[in-house]
Amino acid sequence: MIKPDLSVNICGVEFKNPVIAASGTYGFGEEYDELYPLEKLGGISCKGTTLNPKDGNIPPRIAETPSGILNSVGLQNPGVDKFISYHLPRLKKRDTVVIANIAGASVEDYALTAQKLDDTDVDMIELNISCPNVKQGGATWGVSCAGAYAVTKAVRSATKKPIMVKLTPNVTDITEIAKAVEAEGADAVSLINTLLGMRIDIKTRRPVLHNNVGGLSGPAVFPVAVRMVWQVSNAVNIPVIGIGGISDGADIIEMMLAGASAVQMGTAIFTDPYAPIKAIEQVERYLSDNRIEKISDIVGQVEPW
Amino acid sequence: MSYFCERYPIIEKSSLSADIYSYTLLCPNVAAEAQTGQFVQIKAEGFTLRRPISICEIDKQKGTIRLVFEVRGKGTDKISRLNVGELMDIIAPLGHGFTVPDTLDGKAIIVGGGIGTPPMLDIAKKYKDKCTAVLGFRSFDRIILDKDYTKAGAMTIICTDDGSYGIKGTIASPLDEELKAGGVSMIYACGPTPMLKAVVLTAERYGVKCEVSLEQRMGCGVGACVVCACTVRRGGSKEQVLRVCKDGPVFDGSEVVF
Ligand SMILES: Cc1cc2nc3c(=O)[nH]c(=O)nc-3n(C[C@H](O)[C@H](O)[C@H](O)COP(=O)(O)OP(=O)(O)OC[C@H]3O[C@@H](n4cnc5c(N)ncnc54)[C@H](O)[C@@H]3O)c2cc1C
Numbered sequence A: 001m002i003k004p005d006l007s008v009n010i011c012g013v014e015f016k017n018p019v020i021a022a023s024g025t026y027g028f029g030e031e032y033d034e035l036y037p038l039e040k041l042g043g044i045s046c047k048g049t050t051l052n053p054k055d056g057n058i059p060p061r062i063a064e065t066p067s068g069i070l071n072s073v074g075l076q077n078p079g080v081d082k083f084i085s086y087h088l089p090r091l092k093k094r095d096t097v098v099i100a101n102i103a104g105a106s107v108e109d110y111a112l113t114a115q116k117l118d119d120t121d122v123d124m125i126e127l128n129i130s131c132p133n134v135k136q137g138g139a140t141w142g143v144s145c146a147g148a149y150a151v152t153k154a155v156r157s158a159t160k161k162p163i164m165v166k167l168t169p170n171v172t173d174i175t176e177i178a179k180a181v182e183a184e185g186a187d188a189v190s191l192i193n194t195l196l197g198m199r200i201d202i203k204t205r206r207p208v209l210h211n212n213v214g215g216l217s218g219p220a221v222f223p224v225a226v227r228m229v230w231q232v233s234n235a236v237n238i239p240v241i242g243i244g245g246i247s248d249g250a251d252i253i254e255m256m257l258a259g260a261s262a263v264q265m266g267t268a269i270f271t272d273p274y275a276p277i278k279a280i281e282q283v284e285r286y287l288s289d290n291r292i293e294k295i296s297d298i299v300g301q302v303e304p305w
Numbered sequence B: 001m002s003y004f005c006e007r008y009p010i011i012e013k014s015s016l017s018a019d020i021y022s023y024t025l026l027c028p029n030v031a032a033e034a035q036t037g038q039f040v041q042i043k044a045e046g047f048t049l050r051r052p053i054s055i056c057e058i059d060k061q062k063g064t065i066r067l068v069f070e071v072r073g074k075g076t077d078k079i080s081r082l083n084v085g086e087l088m089d090i091i092a093p094l095g096h097g098f099t100v101p102d103t104l105d106g107k108a109i110i111v112g113g114g115i116g117t118p119p120m121l122d123i124a125k126k127y128k129d130k131c132t133a134v135l136g137f138r139s140f141d142r143i144i145l146d147k148d149y150t151k152a153g154a155m156t157i158i159c160t161d162d163g164s165y166g167i168k169g170t171i172a173s174p175l176d177e178e179l180k181a182g183g184v185s186m187i188y189a190c191g192p193t194p195m196l197k198a199v200v201l202t203a204e205r206y207g208v209k210c211e212v213s214l215e216q217r218m219g220c221g222v223g224a225c226v227v228c229a230c231t232v233r234r235g236g237s238k239e240q241v242l243r244v245c246k247d248g249p250v251f252d253g254s255e256v257v258f
């Protein structure tokens, strides 16, 4: 049988396969390049970048949970200038899609960061709207239509690059936010970011994370992510990238049946650095076994009751 | 430097005290690359995060490494159920290890606290009688590797918090006495953070170079996620946040901001 076609096209950007490393779990690819060529991945969403360098939160920044983790890294990153001058040129030598993930404390920060990236050869910009809006008392941008809308609008006018808005699940109705960013010119949405959680050490009565609370990711969030991807893909007309708890090829197929055009894998890489590579092989085998020619044929093909 | 993520056969397992296990793995590619002070990330079946454990001994000829760890919680408990003949899934060797030159001008002092004792055994094997190991434990039944350090040729001083063996109290006063005697050119330390802090202050007082191995909760273990932050002041410049897993776990004591 002929090899199934794993490639996907997301708002004009061609990915050789639908598996993208999730922002914040893969750095700038450098470390995993020692284990396997980065070319094997469909793409890499780089560590969240801000206008200026950030030191992040006080450790501990991670706690284990049943089937997952909580993290509170606090966006530690070298800043967009270092990303552009150092990390991006190295990554762009590799044949894989490079996505810049950006975050900001103000609308101006987002716009300036996006503007700087507009002159580079980064393939796509992902907007992380799950970080605090400093001027609005620290609530995250992505929990209100107004916040999500403002950030998308500012970035849209700052860059011609395809933009993908990364949605937070910590909202009452994620489809409302998705529709708001679609209306402001988002080319795609990616979801979900982490779910807010907390763990307490019962011996010390202290939260495990120094930040007290943190974001839940890993297999524990997978069904929530599948549900939200399904709801959002039914609510918008732009591509949806499915993220949250994906561990293997079967999870990728499930997420794509729910409506994802591509996926991102994060926490699974901590458990097994080869997880994305194995998952790509498993997806290919699933397609061959089921005589499906193109991965894109399964997108949104769930048959709801 | 490169690292691997593979499953390696366990060729030896023993228990050193209640809840402390020693494992030897046959992993020639890891042993060939490994340096003293580096660590491995062990997969605990059924858990999301791997457990960071220091490399205790490296045998490049035999292609083996030894790991010694204490069962603290559920993950290390799971790992400790692995037996000889089974495979251990590790990412290794990871991190930046100790500086262990072939010759030292003076003596070396090794300071180990509890389960911080293992990673410096190869240093003792290298410097033999040109080194003193000051090892502190909670009590007699918690003592590990004392015979290994003695066998390596190091002059070994044991302290216990409750005085059930050796010197009663912490490593502080024997360390101070060794330094007072002079001729020490390097201190290597691993153990609880308050102990490391005390060792660094003492080393500074005597003007002796000191390297410490830090602990922090980790995600990836390879340098990608910046979960394992520690604050360091390097070359007199301003504070920077580095990664324990890749920039450490071993740091120059004088640069660590405790
Ligand atoms: C670089 C490094 C080297 C180490 N070397 C050794 C060694 O040689 N021998 C040894 O016995 N122990 C060592 N430790 C400590 C060891 O990693 C922890 O005791 C172990 O991770 C606890 O896991 P658990 O499943 O028993 O506990 P749980 O409480 O179930 O662990 C929950 C989570 O917290 C993390 N965690 C808990 N305590 C620590 C800790 N002290 N440091 C880092 N993460 C922690 C775990 O890794 C896990 O992700 C080392 C730690 C580091 C960072």
Ligand SMILES: Cc1cc2nc3c(=O)[nH]c(=O)nc-3n(C[C@H](O)[C@H](O)[C@H](O)COP(=O)(O)O)c2cc1C
Binding pocket: A022, A023, A024, A025, A047, A048, A049, A071, A073, A075, A101, A128, A166, A192, A193, A194, A216, A217, A218, A219, A221, A243, A244, A245, A246, A264, A265, A266, A267, A268, B219, B225, B227
């Ligand atoms: C340690 C860590 C750091 C993260 N950093 C970012 C980040 O900088 N920007 C972002 O948009 N998402 C970040 N995320 C969220 C992930 O990209 C992803 O949305 C989430 O972890 C769910 O996917 P997973 O279950 O496959 O990990 C981070 C997640 C983790 C675990």
Ligand code: FES
Binding pocket: B217, B218, B219, B220, B221, B222, B223, B224, B225, B226, B227, B228, B243, B244, B245, B246
């Ligand atoms: S644990 Fe991921 S960078 Fe150190």
